[in-house]
Amino acid sequence: MNDYQPLDISSVLNAGIEVLGEDDQDVDVGSQSFRGLPFEVGTDSGGDCFISLDVSSGPIKIDAGESAHRVVFAHRLVGSEIDSGGSVGLPVAEYVFHMASGKDFRANIRERFEIASVPNDSFRGPSGLPFQAVTDQKHTLFERDQGKWEELGRRQTEYAQASARSYFLWAWTNPEPESVIESIEIVPQGAKFIIAGVTLGHEDEHPFARQGRRETRITVTDETVAGQPFDLSVKVDRGDTTFVFPLPKDPDSGFTDAYHKGYGQEDNTDSDSAYAEISAVPSATVIVKQGDEEVGQVKWGEVEREGVVETPRMKIELLDKGRNWVNVTVVDDDTGRPVPCRVHFRSPEGIPYQPHGHHNQVNSNLGTWHIDIGGDVRLGQISYAYIDGTCQGWLPRGDVIVDVARGFEYEPLRTRVSIEPGQQELTLRLKRWIDMNQRRWFSGDS
Template identity: 35%
Template structure:
């Protein structure tokens, strides 16, 4: 047993397991905290009989470990802590005696039991100060388990509170006594109970010939593991680390330098997962006599003695090499500041040691959900982009940093140059200051960034992450996912402003139907229900179709809200009806795809004015808020005030509410562009995005400008859906300007786009392309803008007719007359189809105008 020997107490044992309140108490040969014990009977002492007993030892020992417990306690009836229960008298062969008082809540405690009628177990949190329960913390399986253990699994331990586990059974407490005279043989341990002592038992005794503490006080440290054979990233979860006398986390992939792609090279924007993994890490705390073993699917891959590894620093364990890096650490406060003003700068922050061990500021996760999926999990405050994890901080954070080389990455949206540098942490260092340099200040120019589409965060989380991404507006959207409702408690009908007033979160809704489509209703004062309808996939299983997107849009507009077609055009059903009847204020891009852009161009060519918005549709910790975002040029405050006054609950407006209303008003006016990185501007004959240029000549002068923290190559001007001018740099650059003369033969729309097609991808969960696209400038040859495209109108009409067919012939409606619907109309089918008939009439009118 590597220096530990359990004693045989059968000759003096006079009690059985029936003495204990827990019938599942450990019995027979046991290992507690890696130490061997033989529990073949219980040695009773104390109680009414007040019997003394002597346990034979007859050997030398550095340490004696006793597994004992009280069967009763007066502590919960007002008894005093520290009451002396017995004297343990250690007798030596030379006649010497060492006496140790055994006190409740110090060397001994009461055995675990159920506490009927008590809201909490009375012994919870009242373990002895100098002893530990026989039960120890255990890792749960990494990727599987019962649903009711989900929280515990995410915490890694079998106790969701990750405290000293109150998990039955534990029956005994282990108390270790250090022998002051190890060179002399111990003959016996004599137990002499005090008067009126409660009954107690000794279950087992183990002696040690090792100088190490049997119940170690070692603080865990990093263990580097280099595999002899590479594995795919998904295979890492099959490895576990086992320590017989200590604790160990699951092993995780180390973050090592790789061939940086252009997005990774700027820093702060993640990195692709490697094709193969050989470098792992874990945190291990163990006694010198412990053995650490790396297992794959339960089979040992490599093992090493912890003491030998500690002495050598590195050992070949067979299928892997183990290395212990420098254990020195310093508790450091990190401050992130604006390089110009010195003010605190919110950002997302990634830290890792020179060995590739990720480090999180205190309160954050170094490895967000262990490389597993994060849909609706670990969403707030942390981010994982491919191979790297980030913590959102408000300008300051603190925690342990390794002495030596530290790699730092920080990003704060698209107007701040990402930081990527290596610093040295010296022993005793107390502070680290990081400086971020702003490349643009669009707020000062009256242009604000917002995300139209965010899920699962709290409003406070939205403020923290939005600030870290340089956003002024975050639209947190309630929704329904069958029988799951999210963000119910976040809805207040008003914006919430950050303390500095620079970021606003507004909880509103994304209302969804799996055939008709998804629609974002921004700036709601009252909920619009149902949030989802028509049964699965979005609404409850087996539910009926209660309403349509058009009716949702009408209710939103009645409140003065803003209607955005989410991730246009899909799901592709009712969208053309909303466009044809003027019920939609903007269409949203969540990624740059030729199909999505082509559908938007089709509607623009049909003559509809459709501003473009950008939204992240964040539902995981693997997508940043604002990875797709909307920049809006704010209108005059008076115009926004008029818009706000039309909504429910107008009243007095705070500055935050007024800024949110102005942002929405600017979006509705088309003064916007959507971006996943570049900053983009466009003028046509001097008119900005969203404007209508009347009485244009046969040609117009167009100027587009791109600035980007991720260097790009392509800047284009699009007119009527065709690229009419392009500048393509020989090498990627962070700034491009394109001026062109564009012929205007008919009323048309003109927009700018950049980076689309360059092939640069973010490392978020959807690997979205880096690029940007403006809303149009509308150019009219006469005194009004008019454009028509019969093919586009026919396409729209077919989709509207398809929606009518779906509602009439396939949608779940329920038997007529059996339900009293929210809308209150007697003819439910007529209610559902009315907006679609309105759309057909509007499309026919536009077609006739041709």
């Protein structure tokens, strides 16, 4: 049995795409994949493809005859009054799940909660995005190496927010997953809406990723690929990922023991070791590519369960050990007062954890020096954040490597600290090795 199974609702379809109006007929029909889940939306050869109902319609019943952990609906309102003063939360329908056990479970479908009209854009639209449903499209990464100048500001975010192209997806959780769902009764109670598809979830998981992104190391064990110029990317069907970034060649002791502390690290331009931050459901497939060539794929649930998963050409390792929100203060060791400086925080594996409001990578580690704005600088592999002596942000629990520099009169600090569970404060001390002002030398310009 497939982990997700579209229901055949063809016997109760009663409307074609014309029900959406003349200006909104470019919708997805036929066999579709929304957020990695399969749906059957009518037929792409024309004819009826939706269930269309409103308060004047009678209820309809969809035969199921299957057990499931979740039932996922692709549906939408045909119109909304919210922009013209209408209320949020108005009842639209009641979905009644009739179980073989004799029980009935009822779910209220409300405007802007479980259902909404499809927005005209990602940020506002006629009714905005619903609170308990998700868009049919995923977040997407921008093109890494190209883009339009007018999108320069948005490119700094690295991804485009998910929007609804055709429908919203809402998942019902079955209180009795071992019991067969005999039928689903749709009882309209308000404005006109459509149901485009219904899919049963047989996996014991929520079908939409609800956890934060987790740091994941990718080690390419195929020497032919590992030695190629860096061009790794990750695709996740039922979740999201960041860009992939190379990790330093010697991220731990080679970094802490290096002579030029506070002044960056040589770039790793190979494809041997990298990381991405991934948020996905357990059944998601994670695919790693070098350019257009697939290096390997794994199930995210196996990575979460085992910690490390190996394929013939690569190894994927979950490095997320939990994080603390930490307030950091950098002080002059003699005076005890905070001093402006530049800072870099990283895990022993080389994954950066820069202060809140600062980039982990300046300009996504590309060579476009003139685009980014803000108090950051990149020296080789390393991004530094300029701070006034204080900062805050997420740091991983366990060992953290810090790299701090302040001009030429202070000794750079590159050392290892430990972040304990519950720790919220960290103080770093910079030692002045010479005071040129005290020797009557002052900076100036003529």
